[in-house]
Each structure stands twice: as C-alpha cells, then as structure tokens.
Amino acid sequence: MAEQDVPFRDKKIETASREELEKVQLAGLKKQVENGLKTPFYRDRLIKAGITSPDAITKVSDIRLLPFTTKNDLREAYPFGLLAVPKEEVVRIHASSGTTGTPTVIYLTQNDLNLASDTMARSLTAAGGTRSDIIQNMMTYGLFTGGLCFHYGAELMGAMVIPTSAGNTIRQLKFMKDFGTTIIHATPSYLLHLHAAIESAGYSFEDLKLRKAITGAEPHSEELRCKIQDKLGIEVYNCYGMSEMNGPGLAFECIYRAGMHVWEDRYIMEIVNPETLEPVPDGETGELILTILCRDAMPLIRYRTRDLTRIIPGTCECGRTHRRIARFTGRTDDMLIINGVNVFPSQIEEVLLRTHGVGASYFITVEKKGVLDKMTVQVEITPEMFADDARVIHALKDRLCQEMAALITIRPTIIIKQPGSIPISEGKAKRVEDLRNLP
Ligand code: AMP
Ligand code: ZN
Numbered sequence: 037m038a039e040q041d042v043p044f045r046d047k048k049i050e051t052a053s054r055e056e057l058e059k060v061q062l063a064g065l066k067k068q069v070e071n072g073l074k075t076p077f078y079r080d081r082l083i084k085a086g087i088t089s090p091d092a093i094t095k096v097s098d099i100r101l102l103p104f105t106t107k108n109d110l111r112e113a114y115p116f117g118l119l120a121v122p123k124e125e126v127v128r129i130h131a132s133s134g135t136t137g138t139p140t141v142i143y144l145t146q147n148d149l150n151l152a153s154d155t156m157a158r159s160l161t162a163a164g165g166t167r168s169d170i171i172q173n174m175m176t177y178g179l180f181t182g183g184l185c186f187h188y189g190a191e192l193m194g195a196m197v198i199p200t201s202a203g204n205t206i207r208q209l210k211f212m213k214d215f216g217t218t219i220i221h222a223t224p225s226y227l228l229h230l231h232a233a234i235e236s237a238g239y240s241f242e243d244l245k246l247r248k249a250i251t252g253a254e255p256h257s258e259e260l261r262c263k264i265q266d267k268l269g270i271e272v273y274n275c276y277g278m279s280e281m282n283g284p285g286l287a288f289e290c291i292y293r294a295g296m297h298v299w300e301d302r303y304i305m306e307i308v309n310p311e312t313l314e315p316v317p318d319g320e321t322g323e324l325i326l327t328i329l330c331r332d333a334m335p336l337i338r339y340r341t342r343d344l345t346r347i348i349p350g351t352c353e354c355g356r357t358h359r360r361i362a363r364f365t366g367r368t369d370d371m372l373i374i375n376g377v378n379v380f381p382s383q384i385e386e387v388l389l390r391t392h393g394v395g396a397s398y399f400i401t402v403e404k405k406g407v408l409d410k411m412t413v414q415v416e417i418t419p420e421m422f423a424d425d426a427r428v429i430h431a432l433k434d435r436l437c438q439e440m441a442a443l444i445t446i447r448p449t450i451i452i453k454q455p456g457s458i459p460i461s462e463g464k465a466k467r468v469e470d471l472r473n474l475p
Contacts, residue, residue, distance in 0.1 A: 174220055415450060
C-alpha cells in the first residue's frame with residue numbers, strides 16, 4: 037500500500053519524532069505527578085520517594101524515580117483514594133472484570149472520557165475503520181470497558197454502532213445480516229463461536245458484509261488470528277487494553293498487522309524484568325509497565341500490568357513512530373482469563389471459605405468445550421456434610437455455583453468431592469490446571 041493510503045486520525049502526533057514524543061511525555065508525566073500529589077494514595081508514596089513536586093522530574097527517564105503501582109494498591113485505595121479532582125467532576129466509573137471482591141475501579145472526567153474515545157477512534161482508524169463502517173460491538177456493556185469505551189470511540193470516528201453487547205448469537209447474526217455490519221468487536225473465542233454459528237444457522241458468508249474483526253481481552257495466538265481470517269474471509273486486528281488504562285485501544289494494530297502500536301503520547305511504557313523490576317533491552321520479553329498520561333481524575337503511575345510482552349524493534353511500514361509490542365505470551369500472576377473474563381483463584385477460595393460444610397481444598401480446571409472455555413471447580417466437603425443426604429449436597433452445589441457466578445460473572449461446574457480426596461501438594465499448592473492450549 038502506498039504511504040498516502042495509510043489512514044491516520046492525527047498524522048502529526050502519530051508520526052511525531054521521538055524527541056517530540058518525549059516532550060509530550062515529559063509534560064504528561066509531570067502532570068501525573070502533580071495530580072498524584074493531590075491524592076491520598078500517592079501523596080505519601082511520592083513524598084517517601086523524595087518527590088514533593090513535579091519539578092523533580094526533568095526528563096522522561098526520571099520515571100524510574102517513581103514508585104510502582106499494583107492491582108492490590110488499587111483495591112486498597114478503593115473507593116476514592118486515587119481521586120485527583122473534586123468528585124463532582126467525575127462523570128463515569130469503570131471496573132475490571134472478575135475483581136468483584138474489592139473491585140479495581142477507575143474514575144473519569146468528561147475530558148478524560150473524550151480523550152479515551154479519541155484514543156479508541158485513533159486505533160480504529162489505524163486499523164482501516166472509517167465513518168462508512170457499521171460496527172457491531174459484541175463485548176459486554178457495563179463496568180467492563182470493552183463495551184462503552186469501545187462504543188464511544190467508534191461513534192466519535194463517525195461509524196454507525198450497533199451495541200448488541202455479548203451473547204445471543206442468533207440475534208448477533210440477524211443484526212449483522214440485516215444492517216450489513218462491516219466490523220465486529222469480540223473476544224477471539226467468541227469469533228470462533230460465531231464462525232461455527234454462521235454455518236449452523238444456515239447463513240452464508242456472502243449474506244454478510246463483514247470485512248474486519250477487532251479482537252482482544254484475552255491472549256490468543258497468531259495461528260488463531262490466521263484461522264479466523266481464513267474461515268471468515270476477513271482481516272482480524274489485535275487490540276490491547278485494560279480498564280485501569282481506560283479500556284481497549286491503548287495499543288492497536290495498524291493495517292500492516294505486525295504488532296500493536298502503543299500510543300506513546302498518551303501512555304509511557306516500560307518493559308521490565310518482573311523479578312528485578314529493572315528494564316530489559318528492546319526485543320526482550322518482560323512485564324509491561326504503563327503510566328497513563330491522558331487522565332486527570334485518577335493518576336496511575338508505573339502500573340504493573342502483569343502482562344508479558346516485548347517491544348518489536350524497528351519501524352512499521354505505516355510510518356507511525358509509536359513503538360509496537362508483540363502478542364502477549366502470558367502473565368506474571370495467577371489470573372486466568374476465561375471467555376474474556378478475569379478470574380483469580382483467590383476469588384473461588386473466597387466463596388469456599390465463607391461457605392459452611394466446605395473444606396479448604398479445591399482444584400480448578402479450565403478447558404475448551406467447543407470453542408468456548410469451561411471452568412470446573414472440584415470442592416471437598418466436610419465429613420459432616422458428606423454424611424448428609426443427597427438433597428443437602430445438591431443444594432450446596434447450587435449455592436456454590438450461584439455465589440461464584442455472582443462474584444466472577446461466569447458459572448463454573450461444581451464437582452463435590454469426599455473429604456481428603458483432593459491431593460495436598462507439597463510446597464506451593466497447585467490449585468489450577470489450564471488444559472487449554474493457547475487458541
Ligand atoms: P480488563 O481490565 O478486564 O479489560 O482486563 C485486562 C486484561 O485482559 C489485560 O491485563 C490482559 O491480561 C488481557 N488482555 C486484554 N487485551 C488483550 C489482548 N489483546 N491480548 C492478550 N491479553 C489481553
Ligand atoms: Zn504500523
């Protein structure tokens with residue numbers, strides 16, 4: 037494709053020199069430190085690190101003087117410990133999926149939301165989206181950012197958006213056909229599911245105007261992308277985001293689909309060794325650390341995403357100067373992503389610990405059932421409960437299933453085991469078996 041055919045939303049900033057980008061980053065970083073000093077959470081930490089004013093930061097690499105922030109810190113700061121503006125200025129909150137114990141919540145002002153939408157619109161444009169597109173968003177609407185944050189970005193770009201949200205495949209297909217949907221946004225597993233459903237519902241691909249799919253929210257392989265592209269005859273783009281960083285689109289593939297550009301005027305990225313927290317050389321895999329520069333309501337400085345990736349050295353054919361990251365290879369913590377929903381084994385444990393009649397041992401298995409993920413939790417019950425009649429045990433099973441579904445938003449299969457039947461491992465307990473090969 038000729039250079040002039042590469043689509044841009046804001047060519048000046050998307051192709052800015054490193055020097056120009058660093059100027060923007062430095063101003064943004066100072067602002068985040070200034071905002072941080074206004075929050076109860078960061079004030080102490082920054083002062084402890086010897087940072088009492090934004091003037092302590094004179095170059096982008098001074099970011100290393102600042103403390104890291106973790107998901108747990110966000111929980112500790114819940115609900116308003118990270119608020120840097122008067123409460124009346126906040127117009128929306130979002131939360132991470134699968135962290136309903138104490139959720140990790142973000143707050144946004146109207147200006148923050150405008151910038152989040154603009155980032156998303158920029159990403160969609162980079163992937164070749166235009167105002168003539170009809171975009172069907174199959175991600176869950178609600179606290180999860182994949183719904184609303186994607187939606188507003190697509191609207192800002194000028195596309196017609198169909199907010200079908202997740203699930204109800206028959207209705208999804210009907211809308212796709214009747215409205216001539218050209219772009220869909222869904223998890224990789226759902227894209228596979230959709231492919232199977234198109235065939236079994238008797239639709240033909242010629243009935244559909246689909247040309248692109250935007251996918252993300254969970255790890256997936258290049259092979260899976262190729263498979264979906266081949267089966268559906270469309271282009272599939274990888275999109276990375278997380279609620280803590282304003283949702284999808286913080287890193288996105290351009291039309292060359294050769295890694296995801298991180299929008300470096302809005303985020304500072306570092307890749308560090310997860311053990312030493314020291315930077316790794318470009319091209320080497322490490323944990324992605326992000327600092328958001330495009331949000332006033334809530335600063336997040338050197339946030340440990342736990343996601344493992346590497347910088348792709350060299351420049352992209354599209355001419356963008358914002359560096360690219362490779363597909364994620366995993367996480368540094370035990371978070372599972374099940375059909376796009378984040379689940380921590382500790383959440384399962386939380387339900388078990390508060391339930392009468394249940395022992396301390398459990399075992400989680402995650403596997404593929406068709407194209408979707410299925411989670412099974414084996415639970416040991418106490419000897420007293422074991423002696424009870426079958427109806428009581430059945431009721432316990434139902435209750436566990438409901439309580440877990442309420443906490444993690446997906447329904448696991450519960451298998452009740454007799455006392456002492458789940459082996460106790462020596463050393464660090466192995467409580468999870470993930471039988472899915474990366475799709
Ligand atoms: P949430 O805050 O619920 O949106 O979850 C964010 C997490 O989902 C990230 O930290 C990643 O672990 C995962 N994730 C999001 N997008 C992708 C992607 N494109 N590839 C792999 N994992 C992803
Ligand atoms: Zn590019």
